[in-house]
Amino acid sequence: MAPKYKLVYYDSKGRGELARLLFAAAEVEYEDYRFKEEDWPKLKGDTPFGQVPVLEVDGKPLAQSNAIARYLAREFGLAGKTAWDQAQVDMIVETMQDMGNPVIPIWLCKNEEEKAKLTKTYEEETLPRFMEEIQKILVANNEGKGFLVGDTMTLADLALFASIDWFAVAAKDPLGKFPKLQEFKDRIASCPKIAAWLEKRPKTEF
Amino acid sequence: MMPNYKLKYFNFRGRAELARLVFAVAEVEYEDIRFAVEDWPKIKPTTPFGQAPVLEVDGKPLAQSSAIARYLGKEYGLAGKTNWEQAQVDMIMDTMEDILTPMRAIHFCKDEQQKAELQKKYQEETLPNYLKGLETFLCGNNGGDGYFVGSELTLADLTFMHYTGQVEVFVPNPLAKFPKLQALRERVEELPKIAAWIAKRPKTLR
Numbered sequence: 001m002a003p004k005y006k007l008v009y010y011d012s013k014g015r016g017e018l019a020r021l022l023f024a025a026a027e028v029e030y031e032d033y034r035f036k037e038e039d040w041p042k043l044k045g046d047t048p049f050g051q052v053p054v055l056e057v058d059g060k061p062l063a064q065s066n067a068i069a070r071y072l073a074r075e076f077g078l079a080g081k082t083a084w085d086q087a088q089v090d091m092i093v094e095t096m097q098d099m100g101n102p103v104i105p106i107w108l109c110k111n112e113e114e115k116a117k118l119t120k121t122y123e124e125e126t127l128p129r130f131m132e133e134i135q136k137i138l139v140a141n142n143e144g145k146g147f148l149v150g151d152t153m154t155l156a157d158l159a160l161f162a163s164i165d166w167f168a169v170a171a172k173d174p175l176g177k178f179p180k181l182q183e184f185k186d187r188i189a190s191c192p193k194i195a196a197w198l199e200k201r202p203k204t205e206f
Numbered sequence: 207m208m209p210n211y212k213l214k215y216f217n218f219r220g221r222a223e224l225a226r227l228v229f230a231v232a233e234v235e236y237e238d239i240r241f242a243v244e245d246w247p248k249i250k251p252t253t254p255f256g257q258a259p260v261l262e263v264d265g266k267p268l269a270q271s272s273a274i275a276r277y278l279g280k281e282y283g284l285a286g287k288t289n290w291e292q293a294q295v296d297m298i299m300d301t302m303e304d305i306l307t308p309m310r311a312i313h314f315c316k317d318e319q320q321k322a323e324l325q326k327k328y329q330e331e332t333l334p335n336y337l338k339g340l341e342t343f344l345c346g347n348n349g350g351d352g353y354f355v356g357s358e359l360t361l362a363d364l365t366f367m368h369y370t371g372q373v374e375v376f377v378p379n380p381l382a383k384f385p386k387l388q389a390l391r392e393r394v395e396e397l398p399k400i401a402a403w404i405a406k407r408p409k410t411l412r
Contacts, residue, residue: 050335050339070293075289086280090272094273
């Protein structure tokens with residue numbers, strides 16, 4: 001019998017969206033539980049580490065957005081076909097973390113001058129440096145016309161797709177200089193199951 | 207035939223030690239390459255994302271310390287026995303990363319007063335909250351007298367042991383109030399293959 005899935009997160013994309021994209025790609029039913037900010041203090045104590053997202057699988061909790069994503073990817077055959085492919089997928093998912101880490105400090109920075117400096121570094125150095133390597137990986141695989149790892153969609157593709165929105169919170173036009181990645185993003189967005197989700201999902205700022 | 211492994215990192219434990227611990231537990235040969243800081247600018251462009259560690263498996267590169275650890279963990283039976291166990295292991299690994307990340311940020315903070323305030327908050331709130339969650343999780347498995355997940359050593363225990371040592375560079379005696387976690391740390395450090403590696407490995411500050 002199919003497990004009962006409940007994803008607990010804010011009403012935003014943030015760290016919950018990767019799991020939602022995986023459910024969409026696999027066409028698997030789940031409860032997309034989005035709590036209000038004011039309800040968080042009450043819910044916090046029920047989570048394993050005081051954080052969200054949490055995925056409940058038949059009532060058992062799993063925390064940490066990437067642990068959740070990797071678990072679902074493995075369940076749904078989206079983790080990579082060989083051990084090596086899985087490692088490459090993993091590498092890309094971890095790299096998205098590194099690429100996204102500057103976003104919150106920039107967002108929280110109160111000093112306008114400092115914020116401008118951090119943003120400039122992010123937009124002109126940090127992000128492009130990584131994007132260039134990601135684009136190389138894409139282009140080395142089926143000439144960049146397909147996916148990041150192997151011949152079918154994996155967690156790596158969805159992770160990059162979801163992360164671009166996150167990078168854009170702090171950097172304008174993250175894919176501006178990376179045409180192959182822009183094509184890739186459009187390609188993922190137009191996959192029917194993904195397009196259906198993008199159409200149907202709640203529209204939130206983050 | 208056993209793959210040819212080259213692990214490339216600085217002469218620190220840092221982000222390569224988890225892989226080295228897996229190799230030690232699995233008793234698998236590898237080349238433990240430690241380059242000097244001044245050689246890094248030359249080596250950097252040869253890595254997938256301009257970062258270390260990198261694991262070369264028969265010459266093919268894999269970046270990202272967690273991806274490397276999970277790849278080796280899966281190869282050598284330390285990743286968790288079922289998909290759910292692997293996810294639990296993952297969750298613990300990612301939580302240890304969440305514990306260490308703010309400590310690194312504090313370390314690099316330039317404003318002495320802000321640094322002291324951040325350190326105080328970390329030591330008195332952030333860290334204990336995480337450790338409480340970890341101890342609760344540990345106690346949910348065999349009363350907390352075994353390992354984090356399942357009945358055998360996994361990456362979760364190795365990551366916990368190693369990262370606690372990293373936190374200790376900044377915060378003395380981090381497990382003082384968490385007897386089950388302290389016992390787990392000692393239990394892991396005293397496993398023969400790990401004790402042997404700890405005795406033999408280069409002595410570095412972190």
